[in-house]
Amino acid sequence: MKRALNFNAGPAALPEAVLKRAEKEWLEYGDTGMAVMEMSHRSKEYEYINNTAQQMFRKLLSIPEDYEVLFLQGGASLQFTMVPMNLMEEGKTAYYVLTGSWSEKALKEAKKLGKAEIAASGKENQYKTIPSLSNIKPLTEGSYLHITTNNTIYGTQWHDIPAGLDLPLVADMSSDIMSRPLEISNYGLIYAGAQKNLGPSGVTVVVIKKDLLARSKDSLPTMLDYRTQAGSASLYNTPPTLAVYLLKLVLEWAESLGGVKSLEKINQEKAGILYSAIDESDGFYHGHADHGSRSMMNVTFTLDTEETTKVFLEEAKARGFTGLAGHRSVGGCRASIYNAVPLEHVEQLAQFMKEFSKR
Known part of the structure; x- marks a missing residue:
């Protein structure tokens, strides 16, 4: 077989070493006599995969203990809804910086759930430029500020991240997570679909500061409440076990490179x-x-x-x-x-x- 020279935007290329490792373990993981996608997500073998993946993700991105790491489903698109559902506060505005199609979609969902406004936009310039921090309007009485750190369609990326804000910074990092070091303390919540830099499609990583979990209301649907997954190590319901396993292998590969x-x-x-x-x-x-x-x-x-x-x-x-x-x-x-x-x-x-x- 001749491997393609793969420049797909997503789902995207996976490390060849990861695919070969998965091939070796395809029929049997460890000594279980089963493939990963056949075993119970309540088994000690899968709990090891799940916990190891979370620990490695924390280590690689230097995530402190006052943040939860969650493995969810539904892609970044579901986070467009879950973020405002959980983080919007009564009488306060959720602010969004528009840098492309995905931030537009995130804003559209937020407006369905409460007050949401544009803090800055690059649309008038055909999304060729990330708005400078000086162009972000003053944020008063805000629930959070939302940015999309990398924009796959237009080929733009934030290089100067807002810091020292009086409200939580929420970032969609689906297309540049783990591509560069992060100062996690600048963020209240990060989310990323795995299918570009972390693994295959099917799992979405959410990193949320623990004190923000208090904003979630008891009236939320169980599966759309961040507290549900935070309280069960992302094992409240059947997770995408194969995707999490491959995520673990990608994290091991990243660590092996330094x-x-x-x-x-x-x-x-x-x-x-x-x-x-x-x-x-x-x-x-x-x-x-x-x-x-x-x-x-x-x-x-x-x-x-x-x-x-x-x-x-x-x-x-x-x-x-x-x-x-x-x-x-x-x-x-x-x-x-x-x-x-x-x-x-x-x-x-x-x-x-x-x-x-x-x-």
Whole structure:
């Protein structure tokens, strides 16, 4: 089998070492005589997987004990609803910074549940730029401020995170979680779908400061109350056991590389290679995001015509590259270079881009 040069935006590439480890344990995990997806989630073997994954996640991101780590289902899209359901306070406003489609969707759900307003927006600039902190309007009597740290469609990323706020900072980190170190104390709540940097689709990680759990009301549906999962180590109901197992393997792989700081260094190198190919093309490729807002995870660019773009994508596919078509709202091309995308694959893509522009 020849592995694809996978630049999909999500579900995305998984580390080859993780897939090989999972293949070895596919029919039998440990000495159980069962595959992971066959065993009871109440068994000591699965509890070990679940607890180890939580502990490793805490270690890699330096999460202190006054935060809960939850493994939930429903993707980031369900968190668009759960966050306001649990964190909105009576008479206070939930603020949202709009940096793309996902933050728009999060705001839309929040407005269904209470008072929610735009604190700042990059929409008028076609979401090419992350709003500067000085452009965020004064936040008074707020329940929380919500940001999306990386924007897969537009290829932008927050590099200057709001800090020292008088209200909790909530962050959707679905597409850049574990790509760089975090100062967890700056956040009240973080959530991330696993299918880009943490593992396969099916599990969503939520990190919430314990004192925020007091905001959840008893009238909430049981499964939409953060306290339900926090009180049962994310084992209140049947979890996505296979997804959590693979999440554990990805975390072990990340640790073997040297942790999040090492991943950040590799990610910076990968992004630098592709942005150099764009910037040094004499205008053949045009980066969508402004320089100061460029993403290390999703490199977006356009070519002069749709016909040239079509030929580029066809030739790229013939060379083994997959997932390079840009989102329909932006067009052009997009290379998603999450943690598991090898440096060599990025180098091959940059070389192809240079050859194509010359021809």
